[in-house]
Amino acid sequence: MSLHLVIANKRYSSWSLRAWLVLAHFEIPFTETLIPLDRPDTHARILELSPSGRVPCLIDGSERVWDSLAIIETLAERFPDLPVWPRAAAARARARAISAEMHAGFGGLRSAYPMNLGKRFARKARGGEAAARDIARVEAIWRETRAEFGAGGPFLFGAFSAADAFYAPVATRFDTYDVPVTPETRAYIDAVLALPALVAWREAALAEPWLVPSDEVED
Structure with a gap:
């Protein structure tokens, strides 16, 4: 089946x-x-x-x-x-932990920076302290995970895994809203955006005829 x-x-x-x-x-x-x-x-x-x-x-x-x-x-x-999850036990445990953290949290970031693959918005602070804390936490997760586990490639655990899938929408949000980030964060964002599967998803997104007006206007 x-x-x-x-x-x-x-x-x-x-x-x-x-x-x-x-x-x-x-x-x-x-x-x-x-x-x-x-x-x-x-x-x-x-x-x-x-x-x-x-x-x-x-x-x-x-x-x-x-x-x-x-x-x-x-x-x-x-x-x-x-290798949906990293093979090594320590890396796999970290991948599951950071994926669960994304799955359950980051409400400030989600509400202030909704995903929209068809727009580029001018850089400005959004969402107040809650969103700022979420952005800082995401950058810390990426930085610490890459430093400890990412030597084998451009993704969080070197090779692409489910953890990158969980953070891929955040990478697109940082790009869509021109969020100021460190060069290391930008390099990770670029790697995610260049992933062939994400390129294919974005191309399909841009070809869609449907719009959600509330996600298309500058707040």
Whole structure:
């Protein structure tokens, strides 16, 4: 039975991007259904496929997995030969910890800097102290993880892993809003943006006909 991923707009849906990147980067065969956001039938259409009424949702035969972290753990179990998580135990533990931290937190950053792959906004402080703390924490995570585990390549653990998928939407946000960052952070952002799977996602995002007006205007 082939895997099927339910997602929302590639232009905006950061949680969809996380699951999709793992599937696409590791060349796991799958099909997708995209349900546009902010339309009268959006919730009803998602609810037909996802028990939570949210995306992403992975459909595997009769099974449905409707959370991005749960989807990625499911993929890691189903495809143990693929390095979805780093192979070394210490690196894998760190990768899971920082991914769970992103999954559960950073509300200030999320609300002040929504993902939008089709815009570039002028640099300015947004979101007050909460967003500033989140940005500083993200930079610290990237810096410390790269220093300890990243010697083998440009990603957090050298090679691309699920941890990079979790932080990829943040990398796009830093780029979209021209957030001032260190040269080391910028190098990591550039590596993420150059990932072939992310390039393909962005190209598809820019070809979409749907816009969410609230995410298209300067606040």
